[in-house]
Structures are given as C-alpha cells and as structure tokens.
Amino acid sequence: MRSAPTISIVFPARDEGARVAQTVVSAVETCESPRDIEVVIVDDCSQPATRPDISALAGRVQARVIRSDVHMGVGAARNLAVQHARGDVVFITDAHVQFSPSWDRQVGNLIKPQRILAATIRNQDHSWQGYGCRLVVPYMGTRWNTSPPGSAPHVQIASSAGTVMERSLFERIGGYDEGMLHYGGFEPEFSVRAWRSGAEILLAPGIEITHQFKAPHECNNFITSVRTALVHNCMRFGVAHLPDLMILEMVRLHSSESLEYIQEALRLLEQRDAWQRREQLSKSLRHDFAWFVNRFALRDQVGRVIPASGVVNQEELGGNTEDSCLLDKKLLT
Template identity: 65%
Template sequence: MTAAAPTISVVLPARDEGDRVGATVASALGAAAEPDRLEVVVVDDCSAPGGRPVVAAGADRCRTHVIRSDRHLGVGAARNLAARHARGRVLFVTDAHARFSDGWDAEVGRLLAPRRILSVTIRDQESAWRGHGCRLVVPYMGTRWNTSPPDPASTPHVQIVSSAGTVVERELFERLGGYDEGMVHYGGFEPEFSVRAWRSGAEIVHTDAIEIAHRFKPREECASFLGTARTAIVHNCLRFGTAHLPESMILEMVRLHALEFPDHIREALVMLEARGAWRRRAELSASLRYGFDWFVRHFELRDQIGRPVPES
C-alpha cells in the first residue's frame, strides 16, 4: 500500500552543517503533533565531506530526503530545489540549526490560509531574545528585526517574514516563483520574497504560537562569514532595490553601499548588470498586482532617517 503524501514539508538548505541537520530533523518530528504527516527535505549545498548532513537511523531518516548538489547553490536556489522535491501541500522553510516548539504542525494547520504566509517567532538558542518578523530599511534594502510582536488589537501583519521561519502553501510558493535565483549565495532572499508576495496580493501574518529556537553565529564566526560573503550581500541588496524601489531612490541606494563597502561596490555593480536586474524589474512591474507605492502606503513606510518614501 502506498503511503499517504505528507501534509507539511520542512525545507532546509545545509552547507557544512553535519550533525546539526540531524538535530533539526529530530526536533521537527519530535515536537510535531502528527509526525507521520511530515517530511523533511534537505539540500546538501555542496558541503565538504566532513560537513555533509547527518540524520539518525530509524524514523528520522525514513522521513528525510537529502538532495546533494555538487555546486554551491546558495540559500535561495537551494530552498527552491528542496521545494521542487517536496510533496507536502505546505512548505515550512527553515535553517539547518533550529529547534521547533511543541505542536508546531497543529498551529500551522490552524493558522495558514489561502494567500497567507506565516512568519513564526524566532528565539535565540543562547538567550531570551525573540524576533517577530522584520521591517524593511529603505533605501539601504536591509531589514531590522521586530523585537516586539504586532499589536494584538489589529491583524498581525509584518512587512518581512522571519528568517528561518516561513510557512507557505506550496501552490502559492510556486505561483510567486520561489526565491529570486538572480541573487547570489546569501543575503536578501526573505525580504525580496516578502515584498514580492505583498505586491502579488498575498499577506504575511506573524504568529507567536510557533517558535523556532535558532542558532545565531557567534561574533567571530559571523565576522568571518560576512567578510567572505560581503560582495554577494551587497549585490543582493542592490538587485532587491532595483527590482522594487522607485527609480528616484535607486541612486541613493547605490551611494549608501558605495560609501559603506567601497571595496565591494564595483564588483557588485558588474554582477547587477550581468544578472539582468533591470530586466527583472520590468518583469515584476508587468506581472505583480500592486506597485511598490502600494506597499509604501499599506505600511506607511518611511526611509531609514524618517522621511516619506517618494512615489515612483
């Protein structure tokens, strides 16, 4: 007899995460109300031999599918690859070093709705800090965590979905086109996906009923990682802004990054042109339901020093 298709597919990329993957899988299944209705889809994003995903034998391994990439895809493309292999109606996009709160899958079933993306609460594994989705910083095109939950008296909308805690119906994810594979390796994937989702007519709702305990990189590890990934991160911010900002703000965005990252801006701009950023802008303008002006009005968005964002 053929096993029933899973309801939820937990999607995670893993690069040199080793045993942390197995611990994340064990947490997702162990904390679930109905683990038999879950699967975990891991993309091994060209890990070194000693860092490849390790999943324990038994039920954890039985319900986990590991897809190996022999080239480094980066976060967005790895998540998209995992989603293409997923069988669940719902995708829970997370990281390879996460712990799930009890009954998280039941809360997904209770809260998710058509055209709705859930942003779950992220907790630092080493402290009491919690993030409740993010807000957009323009024209820099970065994000800041919301350290307080949305006002319970209103619909708990957030601008940007939580990194390591994005829940979306697979059909909606596919209709949105997944994560932008014109971006490179790391940085900017969640905010760009979120703005595109809002502009398409979807909504992002935050919940405190699901909590992911996340391993944030220690300061030294983070500094080393950012040093290696900085050009890609600058490029991704520029591509994000080029795709969505009013033209009058794009030059200011470039100026800000040039001032902060003079050693990276030239290569980032070459990448921006080579990877078709302006073509992407035209495609989104023609296909999305709302312009960026709508997003600005909906959230009463201001720029990073408090000025009104100009309309395009």
C-alpha cells in the same frame, strides 16, 4: 505504506554536519502528527566530513537529502527543496533550529491559500525574540521586530528560519530570486514580492523556532567573506522594487559604506539581468512599491516620508546620509 505528507519542512544545509539530524528530530518530536510530516534537505555542496547525515533516522522519519555538487546558494537550494517536496504546505527553515511543541497544529489553524506565516524566532539562549522583520529603505536590508506588532498582526518581512505557506502559493509567487548570489536578501525580496503579488504575511506567535545564531566573531568573519554578494543582493533587491531615484540613493549609500566592493557588485548587477527582472515584475505583480509603502506607512531608514513617486530632492534626502546605512550586520536576513 505511509500517506503523502501534509507539511514538508525544507531547508538547505552547507557544512552543517550533525546539527541537521538534531533539527529533523526536533521537528518530528514536537509535532502532533509525525506521519503527516516530511523533511527535504538540500546539501549545498558540503565538505565530505560535514555533510548532513540522517542515516540514524531511517524508518523513523520521512526525510531525504538532495545532494548538489555545486554551491547553489540559499535561494536556489530552497527552491530545489520545494521542487522535491510533496506536502501541501512548505515550512522553510534553517539547518540549526528547534521547533516549539504542537507547531504543526498551529500551522493547520492559521494557514490559508493567500497567507504566509512568519514564525516567532528565539535566540538559543532565550535572551531575545524576533517577530518578523521590517524593511530598511533604501539600504534594502532588514531589522528585526523585537516586540509583537500589536493589533495588526501582519509583518513586512518573514524570517528565513520560519516561513510557512501552501506550496502552490510559493510556486505562484515564483520562489526565491536565483539571480541573487549565495547569501543575503533572499527572504526580504521574496516577502516584498509576496505582498506585491497579493499575498499577506501573518505573524504566528504560537510557532516558535529557536535559532542558533552565529557568535559575533563568526558573524563578522562570515559577513566579510560574502560582502560582495551582500552588496549585490541588496542592490538587486532595490532595482527590482524601488522607484528610480531611490535606486540612485541606494547605490550612493552602498558606495559610501562598501567602496571596495561596489564596482564588482555593479558589474554583477548588470551581468545578471537585474533591469530585465525589474521590468518583468512591474508587468506581472498586482501592486506597485508605492502600495507597499502605503500599506505599512513605511518611512526610510532615518525616518523620512518616502514619496510615492520616488521623486526626491537633495533637501529631502537630508544631505549626508552616510551614518544612516550603518546597520547591525547580524540583523540582515
């Protein structure tokens, strides 16, 4: 009889088909202690022909698929996967990745009770590496760090393709925000909430995850199809954490870029109790957003100082900031 796993690899899969088995094989074949690994996959309402199939791995891997007959979205699917995990540590990743050799030993060397590990992410053709992300305020998206952070190896935002922590810490932080819709913003919001709760996010350069990014045309088509969710999720993220007047600037930025989506996104924001969540987090988290700003000497997306109080005037906002919100959509986590 196999012992309980030490590390649970968890991820959602929606219409990923055979790529899921390839990910599982990579995780197990590159680790040093396969018996201490399990894999939990949430099939997020895939079409029958593209459901994750790991039947060929039976007897070789501790792996199971949890099927959802409704489309849960990234956050809820990850939370469900963690609920079914038995390992002391959860390794949150994607359905189409490859793992670097001895990744489990690196996890064991670095993991601590209040620490989240951010794996280094490689593009599939190895032309690019990401070392965690940084927050873009007040848009509330992210940009990748394309070089290591140097002498202070902490990063603001982990990557959803490689976020590792003790399962008890995940539960203490509260998991991913299920008030968000389907796709976009889950990892940034979770990371900021983790920092504000008293955890740290440490870059783990020895854990490399090779990720299959969408091609440019696929990315553009996908972003268009989920645009309302993206706008809503960015704004829900901002409502949860930003000072009051920066929320107004955030809405203005999204209105200038996504006018045809903003009305529905604002309706959803109210419908899904964003302001009640803001109030709850302000009471329960150890640090306020000003602490996060000071911790990383954070500036806004055009380089201006963010006032700790969030009280800004039009001169400080620099007039028309329409161009400042034109981010590379591929880099939104």
